[in-house]
Amino acid sequence: MTLSRAAVVYRGRLAPSPTGLLHLGHARTFWIAAQRARQHGGSLILRNEDLDPQRCCPEFVAAMYEDLAWLGIEWSEGPDRGGPFAPYSQSERRLHYLAAWQRLRDASWIYPCICSRKDLAAAASAPNDSDDEPIYPGRCRSRTEAAEYQQPAGVNWRFRVPDGETILFTDLHSGPQGFVAGKDFGDFVVWRRDDVPAYQLAVAVDDALMEITEVVRGADLLKSTARQLLILRALGYDPPAYYHCDLVRDDSGARMAKRHDAASIRNLREQGRTPEQVLQEAARKT
Numbered sequence: 001m002t003l004s005r006a007a008v009v010y011r012g013r014l015a016p017s018p019t020g021l022l023h024l025g026h027a028r029t030f031w032i033a034a035q036r037a038r039q040h041g042g043s044l045i046l047r048n049e050d051l052d053p054q055r056c057c058p059e060f061v062a063a064m065y066e067d068l069a070w071l072g073i074e075w076s077e078g079p080d081r082g083g084p085f086a087p088y089s090q091s092e093r094r095l096h097y098l099a100a101w102q103r104l105r106d107a108s109w110i111y112p113c114i115c116s117r118k119d120l121a122a123a124a125s126a127p128n129d130s131d132d133e134p135i136y137p138g139r140c141r142s143r144t145e146a147a148e149y150q151q152p153a154g155v156n157w158r159f160r161v162p163d164g165e166t167i168l169f170t171d172l173h174s175g176p177q178g179f180v181a182g183k184d185f186g187d188f189v190v191w192r193r194d195d196v197p198a199y200q201l202a203v204a205v206d207d208a209l210m211e212i213t214e215v216v217r218g219a220d221l222l223k224s225t226a227r228q229l230l231i232l233r234a235l236g237y238d239p240p241a242y243y244h245c246d247l248v249r250d251d252s253g254a255r256m257a258k259r260h261d262a263a264s265i266r267n268l269r270e271q272g273r274t275p276e277q278v279l280q281e282a283a284r285k286t
């Protein structure tokens, strides 16, 4: 009998992006992540997902520590806690992403895309749902000069998805899931023209290298899981298990976003709410 990695040692993670104040949705997801790590007697890793210099800001990193401490959520590895995979800020881990980019390039999983935003807008079929990127029409798919690039900068690099394949996984909260490559999502960007590794690549690589056994995050990322499973498979890594939490919604039914400052943990704290009240409110709004 083979034991899955999860049966051996549980490693979970908190992966906030410092692009705004954490809100009710984060409070709930991170609380569930912390609880599951505790129930499994495992560790929880804090990873600061600060890759995008245009959107990330040190003030929000500080706010994130403050909010986590106030909620009573503790992590055992990550910034300020050391651990074997430090440092845990994605902006300090470029070499890992670059190594993955090279491997994907060498195996022709990715290709350089020179389409401009304008080209894409003109060709775009409508995005499948409000938060998703349109399916890439495939114009640069047949480009053959990938091997000529020694560095990724200057073009977008896209993952060539296996059209027609259904990417299946069983979510520990939401049950069986399936997304069809080429239909539910198209060739997605793994490295941006402005030389920033894209979210999908960085997260897949980090989850693998940090030996994460279970990813707990919001249900808005279910489809991204299919993309990340493709990256993990192309790189030869075993995937973690996934637990996607129900989304917390505002009174109009829209999913919480960082623009909802009124629902930020900081704001609720300043209004005198206790951590328990914040977590109850978040649970009520799912």
Ligand code: GLU
Pocket: 015, 016, 017, 049, 203, 216, 217, 218, 221
């Ligand atoms: N950093 C991402 C976010 O804040 C979450 C990534 C993940 O959990 O995979 O939306």
